[in-house]
Structures are given as C-alpha cells and as structure tokens.
Amino acid sequence: MAQKNFVLDTNVLLENPKSIAALRNGQENIIHIPYTVLSELDKLKKDSRIGHVVSQAVRAILQDDQVNVFPPDFAITLDDEWMDDRILKEIMHMAPEDAILVTNDRILQIKAKVYGIPCEEYRDSDPFRSESQMFTGFVEEGEEPQANCFQWENGVPIFHGQDGPKAISYQHEVWGVKPRSIYQNLALELMLNADIDLMSIQSEAGYGKTFLALAAALYLVLERKDNSYRKIYLVKPVVEIGAKMGYLPGDIEEKMLPYIKYVQDLLIKLHDSRPANRIYVDPAADNLKLNPKKFEIQPVAFIRGMNIENAVVIVDEMQNLSRSETRALLTRMGENVKCFCLGDTRQVDNPYLNESNNGLNWTVKKLRGYRNYAHMVLKGDRSRGPITDMVLKSKL
Structure with missing residues (x-):
C-alpha cells in the first residue's frame, strides 16, 4: 500500500x-x-x-x-x-x-x-472521558481487582471488599425503595457497606443517584439499630446564575430553596412512602420544614471551620466544586462520618471548571484504590421517566 x-x-x-x-x-x-x-x-x-x-x-x-x-x-x-x-x-x-x-x-x-x-473526513471520534467516567467501579475479567470494585462472573456481580469476594445475588430494599436496576442495587451495596466511609457516584440525569443517597441516609440515621449516625447534611455548591444568594430573603434554608427544591421533593416522596417524621419540625404541617437537628442543608461556603461527626453527608453536584473546595470540604469530616459524593462531570456549570478539572473527577483520580473509598458509574435502562429515557437513548 x-x-x-x-x-x-x-x-x-x-x-x-x-x-x-x-x-x-x-x-x-x-x-x-x-x-x-x-x-x-x-x-x-x-x-x-x-x-x-x-x-x-x-x-x-x-x-x-x-x-x-x-x-x-x-x-x-x-x-x-x-x-x-x-x-x-x-x-x-x-x-x-x-x-x-x-x-x-x-x-x-x-x-x-x-x-x-x-x-x-475523520469519522472515528473519541470524546473526552473523565476519570470518573472511565473507572466505572467494575474491572474486566482477568484484571486485578481494586478495593471495593465489582467484577462480572457468569452474569453475577462479585464485590471485592475487605472481607474478600462476595456474590451480590440479593436485592436491597432501603426506606421502602427497591432498586430499578442492578446498578442501583450495587450502589446501595456500597452505600450501606460499613467498611466504606466515602463513596462517589457518576451518572447522567435521571438515574436516581440523589434519591438513592437520601434513602440510604434516612435508613442509616433513622432506622439502623446502632444509631451511630445522628444527622444528615446535604452540601451543595451554589453556582449562581440569576439572583445572588446573598440578596435572597430568609435564612440559609430559605436562601438555598431555589437550588435544592428537587431535594425537598425527593424527601417528601420518601416520607410519603415511609414516614420520616424526625427530619421535620412538624410532620403534620402543610409546609414541611426540615428539623436542623436531624437534617441540615449547607452551601459549601458555610462548611469551612466546621467539624462534622456522627453524620451522613451528601455532597450533590460535586462536579461544580474546585479541587481546593473539595479538599476543604472532605477535611471537615471527623469521626464516624459516611459521605456520598454525587455528580456528573459532563454537566459542569461552574465557568472556571471543566470535565477534567472538577471536584468529582479529582476525588476519583486521587482516592481510587483506597480501602475505605468506592466509586461507581450508575447506569441502566430506566430513569426518571419515558421522556428522560428517550433523551438519554437518543444522545440528544
């Protein structure tokens, strides 16, 4: 030739x-x-x-x-x-x-x-994939397993944890929530594992990462018998597009409401399926207000100087945190803390960050392989509903 x-x-x-x-x-x-x-x-x-x-x-x-x-x-x-x-x-x-x-x-x-x-023309496009996208939480057959990863064997996912390989042939049910896919079930396996202190989840919109994290947090704080976790913190970076947060009326929770309305809706959905009375000031009220002794919502800027202990922490939309903000946040975690870091590196809203340089990707890149850390890419066939499914399937 x-x-x-x-x-x-x-x-x-x-x-x-x-x-x-x-x-x-x-x-x-x-x-x-x-x-x-x-x-x-x-x-x-x-x-x-x-x-x-x-x-x-x-x-x-x-x-x-x-x-x-x-x-x-x-x-x-x-x-x-x-x-x-x-x-x-x-x-x-x-x-x-x-x-x-x-x-x-x-x-x-x-x-x-x-x-x-x-x-x-050059037709073989290879879009950039971040570390949090490439490392799915699974290793290929014959590949050396990493800490807290999964491996398929004869169609069954095998979990490689601190106690050795374990087949996940059972289904979790947490706070009345049954997993819609095998990946959701495996995500719950990681969230509930006592040996895992920090877990990150990468997924597109609609695969239920926030819903699963809230269900797991309610179970760990309100239901688990040892009662070692006493409070839930939801931490969220605020990327302000419209009115500045400082100019919005009310206390922190009221200021954060435009940014976490979907979280409130998910909590009400979980509360309707199984009462979570202790996270509300008055569970019988028409306007449910969170009980700060059990559930607290914090913008990232308010975390500096805190020492979080005996709590479950959910960090939502972590792809909008910088590396330094991520370090500052995770070093606030004291004794007996379980932390769920959620996000999608393809949906970075912070104008100073990108798919590679963001908190979620840095977390996976630096912590992958540690014995008390796990990561998973959440995927499956079902999501929020038929419209979301259609959009994701079409790659709109």
Missing part, C-alpha cells in the same frame, strides 16, 4: 487526540500539522471548557517524533482573516503534492475542493 501524507485540521485533533497514531498506522503514513493549527490550539487552551482536550492534543503531537509540523516562516507572512484559508495556503506551499487534508469542517472541505486539495 502506497504511503499517504495526511494534513490534520484542528477539529480532528480535538475530536480525537489519538487520530495522529491512528492515521499514521505504525510507520505506514506521514502526518503533517500546519503551523496555523498550532496557533488555533494555543488560543483554545485558555478556554475552560475544552482546555483539557487541547492539552491532550498537544501532548499527542509532542509524543510523536514522526509528526511533521510546518515551519512558521510561511505561516507568519499570511494575513488572511480566516484561519481555514491560512491552513489551505500552508498546504499549497508546504505539503507534498499528494497531501490529503483530514477535516470534519464541511465549509473547509468545499474550500479545499476549490484549491484542488484532496480531502477526507
């Missing part, structure tokens, strides 16, 4: 940083990178949303000694307004005559045709 010369556009490198190795195919083909593409990557590295992907693309270029980067001499003489036109002119002047432009930009494909430059 004849050797090919591929010139890569910026979008190809961003969609799949591994495209360099894939297209080079060992030593078979030659990869060229226009200097203008490097300039585009240099600008994009400051974008908090895709900066982590840019760094992967740059690392892929640096690690491959066979990549030919066009020298800057010709590129810096160009004064075209559009980067695409600069790339095309670089190809015309710097690339071999048989060079093929690889781009998924349809307009650039048309422009390349005008210049007589052969063009191909």
Whole structure:
C-alpha cells in the first residue's frame, strides 16, 4: 500500500487526540500539522471548557517524533482573516503534492475542493472521558481487582471488599425503595457497606443517584439499630446564575430553596412512602420544614471551620466544586462520618471548571484504590421517566 501524507485540521485533533497514531498506522503514513493549527490550539487552551482536550492534543503531537509540523516562516507572512484559508495556503506551499487534508469542517472541505486539495473526513471520534467516567467501579475479567470494585462472573456481580469476594445475588430494599436496576442495587451495596466511609457516584440525569443517597441516609440515621449516625447534611455548591444568594430573603434554608427544591421533593416522596417524621419540625404541617437537628442543608461556603461527626453527608453536584473546595470540604469530616459524593462531570456549570478539572473527577483520580473509598458509574435502562429515557437513548 502506497504511503499517504495526511494534513490534520484542528477539529480532528480535538475530536480525537489519538487520530495522529491512528492515521499514521505504525510507520505506514506521514502526518503533517500546519503551523496555523498550532496557533488555533494555543488560543483554545485558555478556554475552560475544552482546555483539557487541547492539552491532550498537544501532548499527542509532542509524543510523536514522526509528526511533521510546518515551519512558521510561511505561516507568519499570511494575513488572511480566516484561519481555514491560512491552513489551505500552508498546504499549497508546504505539503507534498499528494497531501490529503483530514477535516470534519464541511465549509473547509468545499474550500479545499476549490484549491484542488484532496480531502477526507475523520469519522472515528473519541470524546473526552473523565476519570470518573472511565473507572466505572467494575474491572474486566482477568484484571486485578481494586478495593471495593465489582467484577462480572457468569452474569453475577462479585464485590471485592475487605472481607474478600462476595456474590451480590440479593436485592436491597432501603426506606421502602427497591432498586430499578442492578446498578442501583450495587450502589446501595456500597452505600450501606460499613467498611466504606466515602463513596462517589457518576451518572447522567435521571438515574436516581440523589434519591438513592437520601434513602440510604434516612435508613442509616433513622432506622439502623446502632444509631451511630445522628444527622444528615446535604452540601451543595451554589453556582449562581440569576439572583445572588446573598440578596435572597430568609435564612440559609430559605436562601438555598431555589437550588435544592428537587431535594425537598425527593424527601417528601420518601416520607410519603415511609414516614420520616424526625427530619421535620412538624410532620403534620402543610409546609414541611426540615428539623436542623436531624437534617441540615449547607452551601459549601458555610462548611469551612466546621467539624462534622456522627453524620451522613451528601455532597450533590460535586462536579461544580474546585479541587481546593473539595479538599476543604472532605477535611471537615471527623469521626464516624459516611459521605456520598454525587455528580456528573459532563454537566459542569461552574465557568472556571471543566470535565477534567472538577471536584468529582479529582476525588476519583486521587482516592481510587483506597480501602475505605468506592466509586461507581450508575447506569441502566430506566430513569426518571419515558421522556428522560428517550433523551438519554437518543444522545440528544
């Protein structure tokens, strides 16, 4: 097979940083990178949303000694307004005559045709996945098990905990909640495990991570006979989009209400299925108000300086915490604390964070393998309802 010369556009490198190795195919083909593409990557590295992907693309270029980067001499003489036109002119002047432009930009494909430059699409997209997405809580058959992970054996999940391998062939029921999927059942297995102090859950919207965490917390605080956990804390980062929290009327709970209304609704749903009277000031009231002695909602900013003991802590939407905020929060945990960290690294609302640089991902990256920590990607076939299922299935 004849050797090919591929010139890569910026979008190809961003969609799949591994495209360099894939297209080079060992030593078979030659990869060229226009200097203008490097300039585009240099600008994009400051974008908090895709900066982590840019760094992967740059690392892929640096690690491959066979990549030919066009020298800057010709590129810096160009004064075209559009980067695409600069790339095309670089190809015309710097690339071999048989060079093929690889781009998924349809307009650039048309422009390349005008210049007589052969063009191909790169279809093998490899979206960035954070550590909390890649490590699902399962290890493959034959792979060395990690602390508190699962492994499939003959269709049965085997839990590798401190007491050795254990088949999870039973179903939990916690505070009247029956798991809708095997993954929800395994999440409850981790939440209720006495050897696990800290657990994180990654999942898309609608797979029940907050509902399960609340059910487990109610069980541990209100039902379990040893009564070692006396209180539930719900901690949530507040990413303010509309009215600033400081200007909202009322106490902390009232200020937080717009941000945790869905939590209140889930608690009422659990309370309706099985009374949780002690978490409310007056369970018979029409407007249920939380009892701060049993259930307290705190914004992250109020946690600094606290010492939390004998409690179950739920950290919701942890992907909106920074690494330093995560460290500050988790170091507030004292004796006899069980903590559930929930979130989805694909739904980062904090403008200063991204899929890689956020509290949930840092937690998985740094704590994976510790004996009292567990992580799981929650998935399944059922979620909030048919509309959510349809959206998730269609990958809208």
